[in-house]
Amino acid sequence: MRRLLTSLLPSLLIVATLFTAGPAFSMQVVPAGNRNVEQPNVPGASVRRTKGTKTTFDRKYDKVHELLATDHELMGKIKKISAAYGIDPIHVVGAIVGEHTYNVDAYDRLQSYYVKAASYAGQSFRFAYDGEDVDDFIKRPQFAGCNGKSDSYTLWSCREDVWESDFRGKTVGGKSFPNNRFSAVFFQPFYAGQTFGLGQINPLTALMLSDLVSKVSGYDKLDEKDAGSVYKAIMQPDISLAFVAAAVRRSIDDYKQIAGMDISNNPGLTATLYNLGNSRQRAAALAAKNRASGETTWPEENYYGWLINDKLDDLERLL
Helix, strand or coil, X not given: CXXXXXXXXCXXXXXXXXXXXXXXXXXXXXXXXXXXXXXXXXXXXXXXXXXXXXXXXXXXXXXXXXXXXHCHHHHHHHHHHHHHCCCCHXXXXXXXXXXXXXXXXXXXXXXXXXXXXXXXXXCCCCCEECCEEHHHHCCCHHHHHHXXXXXXXXXXXXXXXXXXXXXXXXXXXXXXCCCCCHXXXXXXXXXXXXXXXXCCECHHHHHHCHHHHHHHHCCCCCCCCCHHHHHHHHHCHHHHHHHHHHHXXXXXXXXXXXXXXXXXXCHHHHHHHHHHCCHHHHHHHHHHHHHHHCCCCCCCCCHHHHHHHHCHHXXXXXX
């Protein structure tokens, strides 16, 4: 029987930091479980990557499940960080399981993630595109409207919006920009689509969540001019877990505040948003759709979140 995921009470700090005034409409609790009877299609890139390593999604799921079932230190950390961010730990478990089933292979133990993180220590990183550092790029006049935003989440979300509207796939000032996501163009110095560590956090996501993680977990705020510190944060398991929990907390709050929907009882949806990102924009699009139709359309899980809901009883036994 599925546990109610609302049993954890947020800390006073979380309340003060996150729970701002809610929407003017009544809150709707999104039903548990999957909206789709069958799993949505898995993207071809994930299929090819998995076949290329001569494994299967079932084997990768079993491997990450085994890691979580046998590494009691890791499970203890997951429970502790989830409590700090006022979320049920099943959401963090779901995010990690999804990443290691569809995107990367799990290591056999937590210590391996520390060793991998240490292998990147001291390396030189920079966030740039075609010779232009992102710190110089965001000084362009198109970003002027973002300058008054002090919170890292609203600041970098604004900058991402400007990228989408003014630069993506366009030629500006004689320089052409790729038709790709802001994070893929400026924040992945090795190759597009690259993420790191236990939580597979994207560097731009880490920058967005930096203020929240600093307030709740006490870690230093991140700076785009110091790419090495960003990579340290997303590679080190302890810090990475804080960013995973913060990402889940943010998606839950975005859907409450923007769409008037409580998704905290549906780990498949939080896993979907962890996979896709842009919870703020997705919540706004859903709210607009429901206002226009006068009817309720529930958010739906993608292939990644569908697995988490489908395996929920199995995953909850880990806790």
